[in-house]
Amino acid sequence: MVHTRMSDPQAPMILMRRIEKSFGPVLANRSASLEIWSGEIHALVGENGAGKSTLMRILAGLYKPDAGLVEVNGQNVTGWSTADAIAASVGMVHQHFMLVPTLTVAENVVLGREPKRGLAIDMARALLEVQELAQQFGLDIDARSCVRDLSVGVNQRVEILKTLFRGARILILDEPTAVLSPPEILDLWKVLRHLRDGGGTIILITHKLDEVMDVTDRITVMRQGETTSRMKTSETTPAEIARAMVGRDVVLQHAGSGGWGIGSGAGEGANNSPAPIPYSQSVSIMPSPQPTTELPPALRAPLLEVQNLVVAGANRPRAVDGVTFSIHPGEILGIAGVEGNGQTELIEALAGLRSVVSGTIILGSREVTQASVRERSAAGLSHIPEDRQRRGLVLDYSVGDNLILGDQHEFTRGSRLDRGRITSNAEAKISHFDVRPPDSLLPVRALSGGNQQKVVIAREMGGEFSVLLASQPTRGVDVGAIEFIHAQLRAARAQDKAVLLVSAELSEILALSDRIAVMYGGRIAAIVSRADASKEFLGSLMTGATAA
Known part of the structure; x- marks a missing residue:
C-alpha cells in the first residue's frame, strides 16, 4: 500500500529506516537504513550474508519488512508489492536469474507486458522492440533464442534488458558485471551514467571495489544485517571500504589497469602453509611457497x-x-x-x-x-562449476548433504548414509570455510549467494x-x-x-x-x-x- 505526502526536494529519493527482516531464526536485516538521492549511482556493499540483497528485495516489493519504514519519492511505500514498485519505475536485476528457461529472450523480456494485436500477442512486434532495445544499450542478444540454451553471461544480459524494457528509473543491479568483458563493462557504465544524467537513480550491489571507485557517487556499507558506514566515493579508498565491509584489514592490490584485486600478483600472495588455509587465517597474505620439486612446471x-x-x-x-x-x-x-x-x-x-x-x-x-x-x-579431478545453483548444489538439500554430493558412497554404513559422519564432515568444513550461518541442517537455498559458493568451494577443495x-x-x-x-x-x-x-x-x-x-x-x-x-x-x- 502506498501512502502519499508532499515531496521535499531536499529529501532523499529513497529512504529506508530501521528495517527488520527475519527468515526463521536468521535475522537478515536488523535496524538497517539507507538514503539515496535522485540522480546518483549508489553502491551498496558488504560481506556475503550482510543483508544487502534482502534490503533491496524489500525496496523492490519482493519481501515485506517485519518492521521499519520505506519511502520512495516522499511516499510511504512500506510493504508495497512488486506491481506497485514496477508502476513506480523501480526495477531490480537479480544476481540469481529470474527467467523462464523454456521461453525465448523476447518472451521473457515482455512477460506481463506483451504487445497485443487485437486479443492476440503480437510476437513480431515484441521481437522487434526487444531487439532494438538490446541494440540501443549495446547488449549482444538474439531475441529469438531460448533462454535455457544461453550461457550464464547472456542470461545476465537478458535480466538487465528485461528491467530496462519496463522503463525503470530507479534501477537496482545485483552484481551486474559478474559475466561481462571489460569492453561490455565500460558500455554498461556508459548506460548507467546516461540514466543517471537523465535523472535516473541506480543502486549497485557489488563486491568489486574497482567498480565502486569507477562509477559510483556514494557508498553504503552493511555488516551482519546492519548499516555501518556511509561515505562519498571521492573521499574514500578501496582499503577503507574493504575494512568497513569485513571489520579488518584486507590485503588489496592494484594490478595496473586490471583493477583492484586481492593479494599479490601471479606467483605471490599465497599463505605460507601448503595445507588448505582456514578462513580466519587468510588475513595476512605471505609470499607463495615454492612447489615441492625444483623443476619448473613446464619441464614436468x-x-x-x-x-x-x-x-x-x-x-x-x-x-x-x-x-x-x-x-x-x-x-x-x-x-x-x-x-x-x-x-x-x-x-x-x-x-x-x-x-x-x-x-x-x-x-x-x-x-x-x-x-x-x-x-x-x-x-x-575436482570441479567448481560456473553456475552454483544449476550445477553445484541441490537447493532443497541441507548444507551437510550438499557437502557430500558426488561422494555419498564414501559416507555410508552398510546400505544407509552415515549421518554422524556427514554431520562431522559438515561441521569441519563449515568452520574451515566460514559458511554462514554455521548450521549444517539448514537448506542451502536459505544461504546467501556467497555462502552457497563457499559450500561448493568447501566440497571441491576440501578433499584430495x-x-x-x-x-x-x-x-x-x-x-x-x-x-x-x-x-x-x-x-x-x-x-x-x-x-x-x-x-x-x-x-x-x-x-x-x-x-x-x-x-x-x-x-x-x-x-x-x-x-x-x-x-x-x-x-x-x-x-x-x-x-x-
Missing part, C-alpha cells in the same frame, strides 16, 4: 592434457573448436574470454558433464575422454584432488571471501596441483595465473605468459582481435 609431465578437443553446444556444432593445451603440476592456467565463447562447454566436457565430439582428454597418465564424472573424480577446474570461483562473493579463495587456489598450486581457472574477471586472471589463454569463437586465440599479459592486450583478444 602435465597433469591435464587437452588435444584437438571439439565439443558441441546447444546451437553450435563446434562450440569448442579444436582446443589444445596442457597444465603442469604447480601451475594455474587462466582462461579469459567473454561469456559464450566456449568456456562453459569446455569445462563441462572436461568434467564429464558434456559429450566430446572428437579429441582427447588425458588426466595424469590416463585418458578420460569417455570416462564418467565419478571415474574422473576418482582419478583426481590433483587437477582443479575452477569456473568463476569467486562470482558473487565478498572481498574477504575472495581473499580466502585466492589463497586456497595459490595453496593448491604450491602443493603441485594443476588448476584451470576460468573467470570473467581479468583482474582475477592476472592476479592468479602463470599462463593465460584467451577463448574467442570456441578457439584459443592465444596463450601467453603472465609477464606478457595486460588488461588491454587480453581485452582486445576477447573481442576478436588477432594476436600479433
Whole structure:
C-alpha cells in the first residue's frame, strides 16, 4: 500500500529506516537504513550474508519488512508489492536469474507486458522492440533464442534488458558485471551514467571495489544485517571500504589497469602453509611457497592434457573448436574470454558433464575422454562449476548433504548414509570455510549467494584432488571471501596441483595465473605468459582481435 505526502526536494529519493527482516531464526536485516538521492549511482556493499540483497528485495516489493519504514519519492511505500514498485519505475536485476528457461529472450523480456494485436500477442512486434532495445544499450542478444540454451553471461544480459524494457528509473543491479568483458563493462557504465544524467537513480550491489571507485557517487556499507558506514566515493579508498565491509584489514592490490584485486600478483600472495588455509587465517597474505620439486612446471609431465578437443553446444556444432593445451603440476592456467565463447562447454566436457565430439582428454597418465564424472573424480579431478545453483548444489538439500554430493558412497554404513559422519564432515568444513550461518541442517537455498559458493568451494577443495577446474570461483562473493579463495587456489598450486581457472574477471586472471589463454569463437586465440599479459592486450583478444 502506498501512502502519499508532499515531496521535499531536499529529501532523499529513497529512504529506508530501521528495517527488520527475519527468515526463521536468521535475522537478515536488523535496524538497517539507507538514503539515496535522485540522480546518483549508489553502491551498496558488504560481506556475503550482510543483508544487502534482502534490503533491496524489500525496496523492490519482493519481501515485506517485519518492521521499519520505506519511502520512495516522499511516499510511504512500506510493504508495497512488486506491481506497485514496477508502476513506480523501480526495477531490480537479480544476481540469481529470474527467467523462464523454456521461453525465448523476447518472451521473457515482455512477460506481463506483451504487445497485443487485437486479443492476440503480437510476437513480431515484441521481437522487434526487444531487439532494438538490446541494440540501443549495446547488449549482444538474439531475441529469438531460448533462454535455457544461453550461457550464464547472456542470461545476465537478458535480466538487465528485461528491467530496462519496463522503463525503470530507479534501477537496482545485483552484481551486474559478474559475466561481462571489460569492453561490455565500460558500455554498461556508459548506460548507467546516461540514466543517471537523465535523472535516473541506480543502486549497485557489488563486491568489486574497482567498480565502486569507477562509477559510483556514494557508498553504503552493511555488516551482519546492519548499516555501518556511509561515505562519498571521492573521499574514500578501496582499503577503507574493504575494512568497513569485513571489520579488518584486507590485503588489496592494484594490478595496473586490471583493477583492484586481492593479494599479490601471479606467483605471490599465497599463505605460507601448503595445507588448505582456514578462513580466519587468510588475513595476512605471505609470499607463495615454492612447489615441492625444483623443476619448473613446464619441464614436468602435465597433469591435464587437452588435444584437438571439439565439443558441441546447444546451437553450435563446434562450440569448442579444436582446443589444445596442457597444465603442469604447480601451475594455474587462466582462461579469459567473454561469456559464450566456449568456456562453459569446455569445462563441462572436461568434467564429464558434456559429450566430446572428437579429441582427447588425458588426466595424469590416463585418458578420460569417455570416462564418467565419478571415474574422473576418482582419478583426481575436482570441479567448481560456473553456475552454483544449476550445477553445484541441490537447493532443497541441507548444507551437510550438499557437502557430500558426488561422494555419498564414501559416507555410508552398510546400505544407509552415515549421518554422524556427514554431520562431522559438515561441521569441519563449515568452520574451515566460514559458511554462514554455521548450521549444517539448514537448506542451502536459505544461504546467501556467497555462502552457497563457499559450500561448493568447501566440497571441491576440501578433499584430495590433483587437477582443479575452477569456473568463476569467486562470482558473487565478498572481498574477504575472495581473499580466502585466492589463497586456497595459490595453496593448491604450491602443493603441485594443476588448476584451470576460468573467470570473467581479468583482474582475477592476472592476479592468479602463470599462463593465460584467451577463448574467442570456441578457439584459443592465444596463450601467453603472465609477464606478457595486460588488461588491454587480453581485452582486445576477447573481442576478436588477432594476436600479433
